[in-house]
Amino acid sequence: MEPKAIHEKLIGEFGDKVLSVDLEAASPFAVVATEAIADVASFCKDDPDLAFDNLMCLSGVDYPGEDPPRMEVVYHLLSYTHHHTFALKVHTPRENPAVPTVEGIWGVANFHERECWDMFGIAFTGHSDLRRILLPDDWEGFPLRKDWEDPEYYNGMHVKPTEQMAERALAGEQIGVGPFDFDPPNAHVEKE
Amino acid sequence: MSASELTPPAANDWDPEALDTDEMILQMGPQHPATHGVLRVELRTDGEVVNAARPHIGYLHRCFEKHCENVDYPGVMPYADRMDYVAAMGNTLGFALAVEKLAGIEVSPYVNTVRVIMAELQRIASHCVAVGTYTMDIGAFTPFLHLLRDREKVLDLFEWTCGARLLYNYNWVGGVSHDLPDGFGRAARDLLREFDAITIPELIDLIIGNKIFIKRLAGVGVCSPELGISYDLTGPNLRGSGIPRDLRKDAPYCGYESYDFEVALGEGRFGPLGSCFDRNWVRVVEMRESSRILHQALDRLEKMERTDVHEKVPKRVKVPKGEVYFRSEAPRGQLGYYVVSDGKANPYRVKVKSPCFTAMSVFHHLARGMMIADIVALIGSLDIVLGEIDR
Numbered sequence: 001m002e003p004k005a006i007h008e009k010l011i012g013e014f015g016d017k018v019l020s021v022d023l024e025a026a027s028p029f030a031v032v033a034t035e036a037i038a039d040v041a042s043f044c045k046d047d048p049d050l051a052f053d054n055l056m057c058l059s060g061v062d063y064p065g066e067d068p069p070r071m072e073v074v075y076h077l078l079s080y081t082h083h084h085t086f087a088l089k090v091h092t093p094r095e096n097p098a099v100p101t102v103e104g105i106w107g108v109a110n111f112h113e114r115e116c117w118d119m120f121g122i123a124f125t126g127h128s129d130l131r132r133i134l135l136p137d138d139w140e141g142f143p144l145r146k147d148w149e150d151p152e153y154y155n156g157m158h159v160k161p162t163e164q165m166a167e168r169a170l171a172g173e174q175i176g177v178g179p180f181d182f183d184p185p186n187a188h189v190e191k192e
Numbered sequence: 193m194s195a196s197e198l199t200p201p202a203a204n205d206w207d208p209e210a211l212d213t214d215e216m217i218l219q220m221g222p223q224h225p226a227t228h229g230v231l232r233v234e235l236r237t238d239g240e241v242v243n244a245a246r247p248h249i250g251y252l253h254r255c256f257e258k259h260c261e262n263v264d265y266p267g268v269m270p271y272a273d274r275m276d277y278v279a280a281m282g283n284t285l286g287f288a289l290a291v292e293k294l295a296g297i298e299v300s301p302y303v304n305t306v307r308v309i310m311a312e313l314q315r316i317a318s319h320c321v322a323v324g325t326y327t328m329d330i331g332a333f334t335p336f337l338h339l340l341r342d343r344e345k346v347l348d349l350f351e352w353t354c355g356a357r358l359l360y361n362y363n364w365v366g367g368v369s370h371d372l373p374d375g376f377g378r379a380a381r382d383l384l385r386e387f388d389a390i391t392i393p394e395l396i397d398l399i400i401g402n403k404i405f406i407k408r409l410a411g412v413g414v415c416s417p418e419l420g421i422s423y424d425l426t427g428p429n430l431r432g433s434g435i436p437r438d439l440r441k442d443a444p445y446c447g448y449e450s451y452d453f454e455v456a457l458g459e460g461r462f463g464p465l466g467s468c469f470d471r472n473w474v475r476v477v478e479m480r481e482s483s484r485i486l487h488q489a490l491d492r493l494e495k496m497e498r499t500d501v502h503e504k505v506p507k508r509v510k511v512p513k514g515e516v517y518f519r520s521e522a523p524r525g526q527l528g529y530y531v532v533s534d535g536k537a538n539p540y541r542v543k544v545k546s547p548c549f550t551a552m553s554v555f556h557h558l559a560r561g562m563m564i565a566d567i568v569a570l571i572g573s574l575d576i577v578l579g580e581i582d583r
Binding site: 025053134 | 233249257258279293294330345419421422423424435437442443514515516517519526528530532540541543545549552553554557581583
């Protein structure tokens with residue numbers, strides 16, 4: 001099916017839950033109401049004409065500059081039966097973003113949604129195992145958000161050596177390792 | 193204390209019923225040699241049987257996607273190389289094609305042919321490592337050395353062309369970094385002749401047709417087609433389950449539609465379809481098919497007029513506002529790039545759908561009920577590269 005026909009089919013089934021569409025894009029997509037995504041996804045998979053049995057990719061994107069500021073989750077779908085592709089998008093606010101999970105529809109969404117939570121902090125409601133996947137469990141913050149700033153310390157280690165730090169060190173300032181000043185590991189070496 | 197004061201050994205009143213038969217948690221990795229990098233698998237075992245398995249990934253996470261937002265489009269290429277470091281050509285090719293699609297750049301047929309040659313050589317090299325290390329995982333050391341020897345010859349060609357053996361930065365947006373050197377065609381043909389006449393028959397004799405190899409693997413790690421599609425298994429892993437899906441046929445790029453080759457498929461000849469054996473069988477057949485494509489591409493190259501490979505490389509890559517999801521057939525499966533551009537010099541967002549990442553997501557399904565020793569066979573047959581899983 002062509003993207004236009006897919007869009008019409010979705011409109012026919014869900015009406016105003018399909019908010020907007022871009023058929024001219026290099027990868028055509030439709031924006032769907034956030035609360036309806038699980039139903040739309042399930043329909044896309046089960047309908048014999050659409051038969052999107054494969055979720056190729058699930059990505060989060062952060063748009064702080066839009067009005068209102070929002071985050072997007074993009075679902076790229078593929079049908080192994082009919083060889084057509086389409087993309088769905090949902091919008092979610094940047095404060096406490098939450099999207100219903102599609103884990104029960106495509107198994108691979110489990111890992112993709114965990115990654116999205118890990119990087120953007122988008123909570124997938126109903127997800128069976130929403131933990132960090134790539135970053136350490138004790139990591140704080142969501143690095144792929146556009147307003148992310150590297151933390152200065154991680155677990156007591158100074159992780160952000162900067163030019164300013166080098167300048168401060170050259171100026172003779174004593175820069176501690178982490179929030180506490182540990183003894184330097186080579187303390188047994190005699191100082192000149 | 194003298195010997196006489198020691199408690200005398202108890203009589204043999206060993207009661208099998210009183211044995212402690214709790215499940216045991218076993219941590220496999222992250223430094224286990226058979227996990228192909230730094231993968232930790234948490235196994236819940238009952239004796240030798242795995243009741244549940246949970247992969248823990250992220251030990252090699254290098255913020256590829258965040259880096260992409262801070263460099264311009266050509267600057268992404270070296271980072272993309274470092275994702276799947278065993279098959280770096282495929283990574284950069286995918287990204288170059290994605291950006292070209294977004295920016296509307298059409299490269300010449302000559303560049304396309306060069307790219308196909310490089311991608312297929314890389315596929316051969318990558319599958320050599322995949323099958324070679326796999327045999328080492330399950331206990332045969334010699335084939336690994338044979339296959340690494342043959343991979344070296346491919347790497348020599350790469351080194352001759354662009355100076356690098358592993359991480360090439362070869363595919364650029366709008367072209368490739370170096371034209372093929374004079375005499376490349378002849379050297380490549382020599383390599384292929386040797387490959388067809390010696391490597392493949394040797395590989396089939398030594399490994400794939402080996403009774404021990406077949407008996408060991410033909411019933412292990414069976415993945416059904418439905419499970420594979422739901423968990424987005426792609427590439428040789430999916431074709432091992434008997435699904436004839438290859439992007440080079442289904443959604444051709446770089447002119448793949450004009451080459452004559454077969455899609456390698458698992459046949460389930462020695463056991464259930466979709467086993468570890470089938471996945472390796474597909475890789476071996478794919479190497480042969482790659483060699484077929486290479487012969488055709490080299491023929492074509494001789495008749496073709498050479499064009500400047502930098503002809504379409506823009507001085508500054510200008511990408512209009514928009515987004516694209518582009519997938520290409522990397523040696524390990526479908527590698528997808530979701531690139532969002534806001535019209536500036538740097539990409540706004542780059543998301544990579546890595547085939548190994550999705551292969552890892554099905555792991556807990558396949559591993560349930562297996563023996564511990566088969567876990568190693570399963571991980572190897574999925575052919576994961578941790579650099580690409582963790583990015």
